[in-house]
Amino acid sequence: MQRRAFLSGALGAALASLYARASFAQSDSHMMHMAPGSAGMSDAHAMPGTMMPAPAPLAAADALSTGAPLPALRTLANESREPGHFRATLVAQPVSRPLLPGQSDTLFWQYDAGAGTPDLGAPVIGPLIDVREGDTVEIRFVNRLAQPSTIHWHGLPVPPDQDGNPADPVAPGAERLYRFTLPPGSAGTYWYHPHPHMLTAEQVFRGLAGPIVVRAANDPLAAWPERHLFVTDLKLAADGTIAPNSMMDWMNGREGQFVLVNGALRPDIDVTRDERWRVWNACSARYLLLAFDDGRPFVQVGSDGGLLAAPRGNLTSLLLAPGERAELIVAAGALPSRARLVAAQYDRRKMAMMGGGLPAEPTRALADVRFAPGVGTSGVATPGVVTSGAVASDAAGASPALPAQLRKIAPLSPFRARQTVVFSEAMDMKAMHQPGASALSMPRGMQFMVNGATYDPARVTLTSRRGEVEQWSIENRTDMDHPFHLHGTQFQVLARERGGKRVAESYLAWRDTVNVEPDETVHIATIQHDAGERMFHCHILEHEDLGMMGTLRVV
Template sequence: MKRRNFLVQTLAGGAALLARPAAAQPAGHTMPSMAPMHGMGHAPAVVPVAPALPPPPAAPLAAPDALPSGAPLPDLFRLPNALSDPAQTSRLFRAALAAQPTTQTFINGKDTAMWQYTAGVNESPDGIAGPLIDVREGDRIEIRFDNRLPEPSTIHWHGLPVPPDQDGNPEDAVAPGAARIYQFKLPPGSAGTYWYHPHPHMQTAEQVYHGLAGPIIVRAADDPLAAWPEKHLFFTDLRLDVNGNIPPNGLEDWMNGREGQYVLINGALQPEITVDGDQRWRIWNACSARYLKLAFSDHRAFTQVGTDGGLLKRPITGVKALLLPPGARAELIVQAGPANSQAALMALAYNRGKMSMSGSVPAETDRVLAQVKFAPAAGGARALPTWLRSIEPLGEPVAQKTVMMTEQMDMQNMHAEGPMGLPSGMRFLINNQSFDPKRVNMTSRRDEVEVWTVQNFTDMDHPFHIHGTQFQVLDHQFEGKTVPESFLAWRDTVNLRPNEVVRIATVQRMAGLRMFHCHILEHEDLGMMAVLQVE
């Protein structure tokens, strides 16, 4: 196995599965007592905790056609506001979420043990994805989180500009059986498509692949596309064995990031989507490591109107394919066309430089994600605005920072267990250091514009993500060429190809500790994360 920047010693055997046991850690925000929240009913602060999920027996993976497919695209379940009278809310969204063990049936007669977000304690999940949080700029958010898992967990509000102590950072974990309330206000300009997921260190990947993830939409009062019909496509992937169990990660999952054999949209496999008139699609890539290069099988074009942080300045027409790395989101306009037609929504093959313990990596192939039926509306095509919103460059930077992403493999210790049962022979690093929650890696000042030069000194793609803010990509340096970013947009996740350098302009508005990391969750858990102190 030839890899740049590896510490390769003696090549030891083939891949072996590492069952990662659930474990608990001391954590903050335990709440031995909490007064019930007004409008939410009486709920105990300390809730029953289910036992740890037993490691499932080793078994072959289920066949690709073991899950039913072709049903209509399910709607996402909306998290209800506990304040039932909108006139009394004062722009307050108050709700409850619990992370708890659940059971779903994907394969006939086989129960699958999962962990899911539910709309409050002792509630059953409504679908596979966590409830959709649909709110507005200016809203005050109060969400009570009850952790009914056998290990610490958090809720990270991916992409949202929330205070550091409300952002579900690894050091702010909620202990099993405990609860806390997340509180923040959504400032003007924060409209966009976001999501939430857990963020406990060395446990994030496991919790997400067991099912913990949910979508967020923040709406603007002056949205020029507010009247357009919306479709929501929340992508996750799922791995099941023939017994319906979710198997643990193996060594190659830790190396490359986990991909399941099933890609689900709103919890459904290859659903049928109806485009009965032009539509606005909000798309989330909530997979742990899967890249989605989206396209239609008949090569029809679509229009991109938004990224992670909301609408673009102007629509980008004629798009035939769009790459979404893990954690990223997009908004598209999909047109029905002049006549009835049908096409598959595809994830085109994308080579992101996977590694293999056996020395060979299976070739990437195209994958059908959904079947789409197009039917023109009686009124014909909608007129798309030529201007969507104002986005201006952040301006001249007052500081420069450099982030280097590297990886090291010690093959002699590849099969040894490290902390939390993770493989000790793998290290994914930022600036040559593995994540330490007690160490501040870099310091920034509030409201100061900075340019970060992010460098990928590995032979595989890594999606870079920063907490608490959006950034603007300035340019890409790849294969000896520097290419300016083709359009101005707000993002919180950007992909870097092997040996690529990306420059971003960013600014933090609130003091405290922020994380930045690779959003392949296994790489994050294995150390490719660092701490930014904002003063």
Template sequence: MIRRTFLSRAVGVAAASLFARAAWAQHAGHAGMAGMDSMDDMSGMSGMSGMAEHGQHGKSAPAALAAADALPAGAPLAALRTLANESREPGMFRATLVAQPVARPMLHGARPTTFWQFGAGTQGPVVGPLIDVREGDTVEIKFVNKLPQPSTIHWHGLPVPPDQDGNPSDPVAPGASRVYRFTLPKGSAGTYWYHPHPHMMTAEQVFRGLAGPFVVRAADDPLAGWPERNLFVSDLKLARDGTIASNDMMDWMNGREGQFVLVNGARRPRIDVAGDERWRVWNACSARYLRVAFDDGRAFEHVGTDGGLFDAPRRVTSLLIAPGERAELLVRAGDRVSRAVLQAAEYDRRKMSMSHDDGHGSLPPDPALALADVAFAPAAARALPATLRAVLSLGEPVAHKTVAFGEEMDMDAMMKGAARGRLAGMRFTINGDTYAPHRATLTSRRGDVERWAIRNGTDMDHPFHLHGTQFQVIERESGGSRTSEPFRAWRDTVNVRSGETVTILVTQDMPGERMFHCHILEHEDLGMMGTLKVV
């Protein structure tokens, strides 16, 4: 693929994705839903059609963005809202999540910003409430959809039955509701999250605010006595008038990155550390990679991945957390007063460029970006057990599968298709195909241990996510060099670099349809998703 040529014609993708989404809504029986009667009325998409007009006829231009320092910074890190348990029955967590538009003041002198959020509150972080439960609990969530679009709730990383996982084939219509119900098995303790998953609308619903944290606790957690801090990282793209900006062409190509990076809903908050702490960190951004580090190079301990703790702490000075991933860290107070900036350090994921003269077609890496200012007060170091949690190997595989990320584009077809109102010419693919509802990309047998090779033949990074289970990364290969994974852990999301193959071991325990896809949400919406049929 030659990116320079691709991007010189990419305006066709904008229009084509609009037509595809309108066709999906009509096919699903939602063509007459409020807010979706025409492409320009689709929330978040009018800017895309405007961009296409601007590129072809010069009729309009994208909204000007607010300055990158327009949101206030420096407030103490806000505590996350917590979803209240409506049940008094032991072992039962019952609650209601209502997805709805909520106007909240964000920019000084601008109109209130209309978010889509879980709950009607106008106070506290613009983050879905924390669901905090224990292994063995039965969770029952009533989802009420007050959005102008169909939606779902996907329980990212949780071992829930396929018909309870909020798959795109099971949308909840505007004005409708449903109940999600599942029981959390022993061994499922970890750091998870929830977000919508309707096809072609996932990216928009998440960037408008629909995402929240989910923590499962174990009775024998060796770190139960450590003070915990939650850092839910998202980003926000705001226009000067306070509206959430629509995706532009570069957002669809590279994935959306807002000019504001938020931690628990606020820009660059202040964190006061008075003793050793356990931090849970979520990357809930649509596409932004977080190479988490302190600006002074101080070390911290990596103790958990998506699916919870692993065997022993790993002392590191930085940690890459791809979109959709989570991590558990131990941050030490130290023996003296000090300060540091928690940052997303420089990382090159090879974002596409519009350049015609540099030959490689990628933008330079994003510079380091401050996430929070941290003040440390001296405190005695907490002791750690020799083993946090044993993570046993899944064993020898009985089947082998390949998942290949691909990008295909035909510039002439893109332009002709857009003019005719058809999606054509550009595809983000898995195994050569874009997503189609209920078409099985792969088939697995329940309980089989399988070896999957995840191959990225594209020119940029893609984070791979598999629904309904946790897997173990065992090997990475790039340029003919193979490297064994240095530690065994449970994951549901893993980054795959350009030209890299990541090998995993995985098993599925429940029959039904499971999704797997790139977790750059724009790429997922444009078709980089497949269905695993478990029999």
């Protein structure tokens, strides 16, 4: 359903008038009143119950402190002594942390290691799982939540029965063992998060997400110091609680007022020599148009599925949709300087209750970066930086030359089959605004669909054959951006098409998530290697929970 047809008739006009102010301001703190006989509303459409409860006010934008050094991520310890074997335990549980002065502790849900004793000195990010190609990975998952949950290994080529799909939930108080082997060519930047249907969004925005790095033995960039930036956002009420989703959050996807890097608000980063940055967009719905506020360039060397075929140099911005990752080379420069790493303004065309769209989010500062070339390069560790190999830098901190070719990526061909995925939406305004509808954990009346239907666990949406190269066309018939994510494999973006004009993708890369703009069709090439059932969906988590997901059966 296109936005131009989103509101219609007297009911739509009345509701548009009612919600115009709150929608435009993107606020959840206004009292909303609806009375029979309101202008433009006929008696037939008047709704009993004239008052909806006001959501709790949100915490002020300056409620959290800034300027602390970028926190280092925890690393999940390997319990195995066997070479090529990684064994560990992840516990999902509620954890209270002091956050707002003068308020009660904030209750997060987070992943912890081993016996599950929370480390309150570490950021509210699941521990980094740092493994290598060829490793056999065994993760025992213990669910201490009051909800069923799973762990989905986002982007990793794992068997379907180990992928944490919504059809395979782990009950409260239960546990299960995930086991898989990482094949050659799987080195890259991944992450893990829950995937229970209709509960994914809440579990992630309450804190359940963590990073994965898979390393190759022949990494051409092992000489670069490596920095990890795991970006999330937090929607916090003034009383210190994590705010529930509002109607607008369900409609557009949740964006918290605090954008965090490694769990910290606008931390400080010191760069003393050229660095390799791994950046994750682990937000529910926020798009990150990464840039430095002074326009300085950087180089992209990796995407979701690892290194690119060749570096993409002199970039001044890079868009990461929810779920996407990137690897960058950030230069220290020749002279000391400062810059802000920002999420620049990007219009993803959020919907408004009044029809049309909301204004784009303003530019957000992610971190303050101090470039101090040559400082601290005498062997003293730089906070927040890890080394994946021998760091070959001279006394001035200079890095070796960036290779012109990073890896070999063969284009997928020839195509044996074609698949079509269509994103669409429909809104039943009357159902959405029944008394109390906005207070429900899952609001009525919103439908985000794949191929004309919302997700049904009993229905197979598409069928593929194992080992066959396919061309998929993902068409967005809505008026807002949607990031498409495919489980179980990586894909190559071939081209983007709009208005009959097809433009080939300018670089070759392995990806598992790609943004699809309104009225755009993205063509990808992919192949599935394991039989079983996989998911594909929009990675705006609220839209996924509301039905924008399908099942792929691989035979």
